[in-house]
Amino acid sequence: MAEAIAAKPAAKPTPTPKPTAAAKPATPAKPAAGHKEESKGGPTDAELAMIQAPMTRREFLNYGFLASLGIFFVALGGATFIFALPRFGAGEFGGIFDLGVAGDVIPPTDAAPASKTAARAWISNTDQGVIALYNVCVHLGCLYGWQPVTNRFECPCHGSKYQKNGTYIEGPAPRSLDRFVIRFTDADGKVLAETNANGDPLPVPDPNAQLVVDTGKIILGHSHG
Numbered sequence: 001m002a003e004a005i006a007a008k009p010a011a012k013p014t015p016t017p018k019p020t021a022a023a024k025p026a027t028p029a030k031p032a033a034g035h036k037e038e039s040k041g042g043p044t045d046a047e048l049a050m051i052q053a054p055m056t057r058r059e060f061l062n063y064g065f066l067a068s069l070g071i072f073f074v075a076l077g078g079a080t081f082i083f084a085l086p087r088f089g090a091g092e093f094g095g096i097f098d099l100g101v102a103g104d105v106i107p108p109t110d111a112a113p114a115s116k117t118a119a120r121a122w123i124s125n126t127d128q129g130v131i132a133l134y135n136v137c138v139h140l141g142c143l144y145g146w147q148p149v150t151n152r153f154e155c156p157c158h159g160s161k162y163q164k165n166g167t168y169i170e171g172p173a174p175r176s177l178d179r180f181v182i183r184f185t186d187a188d189g190k191v192l193a194e195t196n197a198n199g200d201p202l203p204v205p206d207p208n209a210q211l212v213v214d215t216g217k218i219i220l221g222h223s224h225g
Contacts, residue, residue: 093120094216102184103207106130112146113153113164119213121180122146122153126165129201132180132213133166138221139173153177165201168224176221184209195219 097119099105106125107114113124115135122133133153137144142157152169153162160171168176181195184205192205199219 093118095214097121097213097215099123099211099213101207102130102204102209102211105211106204112148115146116213119180119215121213121215123211123213124164124166126201128165129203130182130211131165131195131199131201132182134178134180134218136178137173138175138178139171144177166221168221175223178221179219181214181217181219183212183214185212186210 097116099116099119105114106123109125109127111125113122113133115122116132119132120135122135124131124133135143137155137157137160139155139158139160142155144153144155144160144162146152147154150161152164153166155161155171155173158172160173161169162173162177163169166177166179179195179199181199182202183194184192184202186192186206186209192209193202195202197219199221
């Protein structure tokens, strides 16, 4: 006899899990109160405060000391440079030329000027006095000469012409001839007379005095423009 088999209850279906919502990105933490984010590409507040701070008295004194020290060394270097410059001896151009007794070396007023090649000078005697003219033309540096026919100085390069005392006559020269300082001294070397700042002719104080030409002191001729 068949036994009745109790029917098992049917298994319940497993519920399908619902999809979970996507996780939201984490929000970056805010900096704590009182903390400032560092600025990029510029000075910080501390650096700005240091830059804008007024100069203290100590800083001012330090800067003043360093500046005065720099000026001292510059002046010292300049003085050293000046004393290191070459000094010209007697008889060298740029130095002193003792031409001799005035009565022997100065030509008469009605004679042609005397050329002193070593001193690069023309000794010219005029009615106003003696003058030592630099023998270089003030136009472009040519050597001019005395022309007895025209009784004047003439430059062979570009035709500039000058009077016996060096005064400009005509030509491209911008001024009259330059001249040297001359002195008349006695036997002891005492200066009896000396060319003034304008370079005017110097009267002979004594024919027995020594005529000295200082080629280190050149007085520029007057401009005619």
